[in-house]
Amino acid sequence: MTLLNVDNLGKAYRIYGSEWQRIANWFYLPAKPREEHWVLKHISFSIQAGEAIGIVGQNGAGKSTLLKMITGTLQPTEGRVQVNGRIAAILELGMGFNPELTGRQNVYHSAGLMGFNAEQIEQAMAEIEAFAEIGEYFDEPVRTYSSGMQMRVAFSVATAFRPEILIVDEALSVGDAYFQHKSFDRIREFQKQGTTLLIVSHDRGAIQTLCNRAILLERGTVIKDGNPEEVMDFYNAIIAEKENAKVEVRQLDDGSVQTRSGTGEASIESVGLYNAEGLPIEFVSVGEPVSLRIVVRISSDIPELVIGYMIKDRLGQPVFGTNTHHLGCKLETLRAGEALEYRFGFPANLGVGSYSVAVALHTADSHISCNYEWCDLALVFNVVNVSKEAFVGLAWIPPTVECRR
């Protein structure tokens, strides 16, 4: 079932020569705005029940404008948003709480603002009180609350009734760790029951663990819509892009998508994984010493070069990453035409599964300042367990065991 349909949505802020022209416009008098400033244009997508969608984009890309139009606080200039069901947003928790009123009175007020009547609120009240877990404070004025307690009450009301669409802000840090777990459990529970999640975040981890689809906004348009890992790779590349660099996306043989970006002064020739005998391998056994060999070619003179790599699991979550800046092997004054081979040796203390390696060439300690080349999925390898006792997880941390009785 289509829960949300966004059709050719656009938002423009109109600037008039004089505000009186705007007012004349309400009375159908001809008055042209001096300027139209489009923050979003031609946005179309639709969302099915039970999906979890991450909305990503740089600051100013139009994420919050889009969400405001979906929730209905902002009116679109063109296009339309069609919603089948109720939307709840955990964006501004504690909005409109009155410090002089008790928690209970504020719950009444907030739930009323969400459109529930006294009877419905009455029914949910006990559950809200129980979920917030603030004890007798529930009947004390909110001004005596700590900020964490206020968040607890606010979250409990906001999620007291299961919505069809739940919008979650990235800064979902609801109080202490215990309550964070509890609130995430509730969000997941909703999702199981068919609630669609819309998550706004910059956090790759959150997007990839919670979402099954991501939408990337850039300068007011959707530039990518698809699998979260692919979209996040593209997003990272855009951040790294900065000036005059190109972003190249290539479909690999196995169907996954590789993203390459950078200014191109230095480029990655080849990436390979080798065993102790110096033979290239694709399957690595747990704990086996391996060597990651990266060949780099310099195409124009550069003052400094740092190479970094990151091992990611099959969901794209970082497992381990470092670079030659941190390893104390930064190179300086490189000439055009030089070729370099790096060898990173390490034991493959990884759990069973498939891993990918991303490689980046840049200056200083991160790819933000100057990015020569960034390549996601530069190498894919599998870890198999042939010699070790059975275990689960991403890392191999062999324990010793002792038992006293």
Place this chain on the structure above:
Amino acid sequence: MFAMLRSLWDYRGFVVSSIRNEFVARFARSRLGGLWMIIHPLTQVAIYALILSNVLAAKLPGIENRYAYALYLMAGTLAWSLFAEIVGRCLTLFIDQGNLMKKMRFPRITLPVIVIGSSLLNNLLLFIAVLAVFALLGQAPSLEMFWLIPLTLAVVALAAGLGLILGVLNVFVRDIGQVVPIVLQIWFWFTPVVYPVGIIPEELRSIMDVNPMYPIVNAYHDILVYGKVPDLQQAGVTVLVAIGLTLLGLFMFRRAAPEMVDAL
């Protein structure tokens, strides 16, 4: 229009609880609580009465009560304070609630309705206090007082219509918020609340014809001070003006609503 009323009905619980909360919160930590709402206007009446009664008492013909001037003042204040409160609060309503309007989705029309409701509640309390003072001063309540109900509605319509127009404009042109209190002050002195209409020179009396509050205040005087049925013809004109302003206000509110959040 119909949808507006519909959503208002759906949110009735919210409107009622907002009015109650506002009331509770305002006096949450004060000893005298709701009494303050009555103390303010009554003090004002007392000040005027003390200073001006000797000058103006003689000009109020037809009343035997020696506190006639105080009665006259209270009747006028009852009408004017309701008018001024609604206009004044609607004026900054959307700016004050800007954050809420930007973040939450709810029928905007509830906001002015909450203002009207809580102003009416204040006015009711003031009315009860006025009745008590009247009783002390020897003025008995009369059946004509039921005329106050339609009159109050007329004041509400007039003030809400005007307030809505000004409140919407104020979002876009902030000077409105500065000008209106000054205009209200001048308007107050051009309405016979503090003084009897008789002291206005004959040639200036025509100003009263264009003041929609004049028939209202006059009617309050007729009812509360003189105990007679108000001049319905005069008040009728004001009612028409009030209905016109309310419709204009609602129209502008509807047209401006999409752009209002952009400008806040």
